[in-house]
Amino acid sequence: MRRFWYAKYAATLLASTALTFHLLHSTTTHVKVDSENIFRDYEKPTEGRTANTFTKSSSYLRRKLSQGIFATPRNHVVSPRWTVLPGNITIHEGDEHVPLDISFDIKAENLCEDLDFTKKMLLVFVASSADHFSQRKVIRETWGLKQLQQAFNYRIMFLLGKGDQDSQPQIEHEGYRYGDLVQINLTESFRNLGRKSVAGLLWSKNFCARADFVMKMDDDILIHIPNLLKALESWTRTDSLLMCHENRMRKILRKELLDRTDLPPSYHKYEVSQNELPGQYYPPYCSGMAYVFASSVRDRLLEASLATPIFFIEDVYLTGFCRHKAGIVIRPHSGITLRPPIKSHQASCSFRDGRITSQEVGADELHLMWVELNTQGFFCPQLLGYANKRKQFDSARNEISSL
Ligand SMILES: *[C@@H]1O[C@H](CO)[C@@H](O)[C@H](O)[C@H]1NC(C)=O
Ligand SMILES: *[C@@H]1O[C@H](CO)[C@@H](O)[C@H](O)[C@H]1NC(C)=O
Secondary structure (H helix, E strand, O other): OHHHHHHHHHHHHHHHHHHHHHHHHHOOOOOOOOHHHHHHHHHOOOOOOOHHHHHOOHHHHHHHHHOOOOOOOOOOOOOOEEEEEOOOEEEEEOOOOOOOOOOEEEOOOOOOOOOOOOOOOEEEEEEOOOOOHHHHHHHHHOOOOHHHHHHHOEEEEEEEEEOOOOOHHHHHHHHHHHOOEEEEEEEOOHHHHHHHHHHHHHHHHHHOOOOOEEEEEEOOOOEOHHHHHHHHHOOOOHHHOEEEEEEOOOEOOOHHHHHHOOOOHHHHHHOOOOOOOOOOEOOOEEEEEEEEEEHHHHHHHHHHHOOOOOOOOHHHHHHHHHHHHHOOOOEEOOOOOOOOOOOHHHHHHHOOOOOOEOOOOOHHHHHHHHHHHHHOOOOOOOOOOHHHHHHHHHHHHHHHHOO
């Protein structure tokens, strides 16, 4: 893995150096980087290339140049805009500051205080909805047990927006009792999820700065913490780690496409108009149910997000557009997946091979799965390895995403 990384790094350096050389010698007064040409010469995205290809984009090369590493003139300013790359992949360019107008009304400021800083520290922030009382309860009673958090040196924070006025006293009570709630002054809504995740990053930087890793996840997933920690340990270079289930070449869902195909109704909330976003494909991004990253990646994502207008699909926004702008590479992990669904009576077998996440589950099912996970004997019923099953699901899914 390490050697591979070096090779890739060397290739990037070479490409950047060659580009710099070319630029310095083609124009002496004004350096103009033409993204068309960069992509034609270095990394025109074509079918079958890896996602890493896309991350080293024109803006990445530009930034490498503008960091002065190769003593390039710093007079190239990119105006903020959505840009469609060859291949019809949309990215955002530009450094103009976009303010994030939120306040933390419940703060949980002591949550990370007693983390053991002699060991690796993990913060998990769970994007929860204000009225999801039972989901939070079951997480606290299962993989979020206080004693487990102490033993494995992680902390769970629940990130809420504003729900009903009526439920606010109950939320405040919950926050006071458990000390793990953070509430921002945004109404709970699908369109606000992008902003909510940025708020999660900001909170983690302000109130849990010592954590080595941060995980963002939804509140209907079971996380196998020991497997997660093992996966994190296996990376020697963790300072640039962003690990998740990667979505490549996903179509931007337009009204015409939704009308024409019989995708389930749940897809309709992802409809995006041409006015909101041009192009046809998102850059590669992480599935938002669970993605984990180093604290340095958090800081780079946060910085990029403050120069990228909020887009409502949270995972596309942070791990697609902002990640791309920050020049971060996705490290896919096969254990972070929803498929195949884990049957609760086989839970301990399903997690045996290093799987990290369950599928989306209700509170009762999560509880049942947890009990089975911890009490089943050493004998696993006959079970196909999830890796095999995943292949089938992946090919089925690719058919959907290539619509
Ligand atoms: C990009 O979009 C244009 C216009 O819709 C289309 O003609 C072209 O075939 C697309 N290219 C790719 C690679 O999808
Ligand atoms: C949230 O708080 C910030 C900072 O006080 C403020 O600027 C913003 O307008 C508030 N937003 C909402 C939706 O109330």
